[in-house]
Amino acid sequence: MTQLLTASNVDIYYGSKQAVKQVNLNVEKGSVNALIGPSGCGKTTFLRAINRMHDLTPGARVEGQILLDGQDIYSSGIDPVEVRRRVGMVFQKPNPFPTMSVFDNVVSGLKLAGMRDQRALMEIAERSLRGGALWDEVKDRLKSPATGLSGGQQQRLCIARALAVEPEILLMDEPTSALDPASTAKIEDLMTELKKVTTIIIVTHNMHQAARVSDTTSFFLNGDLVEHGQTDQIFTSPRDERTEAYVTGRFG
């Protein structure tokens, strides 16, 4: 397995407040990686550094190095728009574009990239919707508004939308926290499938979810990456006592 993403000495600041401190992390290609920790520990902040979302927040600053396929995504010659085409993202709340149809939502990233061929768009839309385990439910209403779907379907639509541009990494920021248990289970099942085509980094509040879906787990606390390792090891024999306290439910 090759290292797809390598973060070294990453510091992230909001103004003068440091939210992430000296994080070093390797992510292997084709794996699911969970970032866990209590609220405000910096896991989402770190996640959003990987697709340069912090560029949009005035006062936010990322230092250190994040290599994607050996290339520093923060080096001066790199356009954040380019980074975001390679690193997809699924958000906490389903956020389909309400004025677009199901189909237009799925292909919106492709259209941004300049793709106009309707046949090719349709092909990719179908493949992505199948990838998002949504095709059978929406194949007869591709032209109807995306907001007509249920919350769980909307989130899978957002996953399909992110998949359509074939991202090298898919970031998921608590993707099931707004969903019911049935929809959550569907998306968790989906993740195992998705790692055949991409690499997943998922932030989750739900430790059981991390244990179920991920290959490696990173535990964040107060901006520090306390421990990183194979998920089995983190949950059964953590090296750090803070990790143990957290995964056994003693705080957070």
Place this chain on the structure above:
Amino acid sequence: MNETLPRKVKLPRLSSRGDGIFRTVIIGLSLIIALTFVLSIVLLGQQSWPAIQEFGLGFLTTNVWNPVTSEYGALSLVMGTLLTSFLALLISVPLAIASALFVAEYAPKWLANPVGYLVELLAAVPSVVYGLWALFALKPLFQQVQLWLYTSNPDLTGHCIELFNSNKTSLPCFFMPQVPTGLGFLLAVTILAIMILPFTASVARDVIRLVPADQREAMYALGATKWEVISLAILPYARAGIMGGVILALGRALGETLAVAMVIGNTPEIIKSIWSPTATMASMIANQFGDAREGLQRASVVGLGLTLFFVSVFVNLIARSIILRMTPKGL
């Protein structure tokens, strides 16, 4: 053991009388609004009855306004109102959206607030001041352009004046001045466009600011540039709200009286060129109501009011149906 605990606190008897009073007051107040609406139609209808009897629907379809021969038809005025309003919208809406985008998306905070405040201040300027400004600042400018058009194309000018005099026009003549006074249709449109700008701009700015961050981020995360985020995520999401601001502006433009009356040239004729002096329903009412003490003229002027009333309601209904269709489903 079904004994309840003894009450320690004695509660006052519950009463819903307050609810009833409140409901009656609210219903009464809202009835007053509805009643005002109905009453204004009835009164306008009553006052304009002689004109309605005399001209019938012909009042709307004939183009003559002659107090000497007692002939009144509002066609040119209805057209004047609609044309000035829609052209003013056409000019002001893109400017308003651009200013809203600048304030909400591009300007740094120290600049955004003063600029937004200035735009809103435009709405606080009384219309007579706009009229004066148009007369003293814009009219000379327009006149110079007209004179330049006159003198630089003498052949075309002669041809057009002949056409105009026989009440005709042609495409090139549509852009040639009729009388180089500066006053006329285009000046009225210009001043209207400026006057209605703040209504659209401030509403558009507010709805653009209200577009949820996750909509912007969704588009950014797909690899969109700032312009793509604005045109594909922000504006579509905000379009129904922006349309609401456009309707506010349209209502203002349809009814604007004084500033338009000061600069439009007050000639009840359908425009033959963008420079033509013409008139709107509102400007005509303002100009003639004082002189029209009795008889058919007064009834016709009130008839203009009634027509304006219905035109405004009709245009608003259409606009509302457009908003309804633009509103994203499920929001």
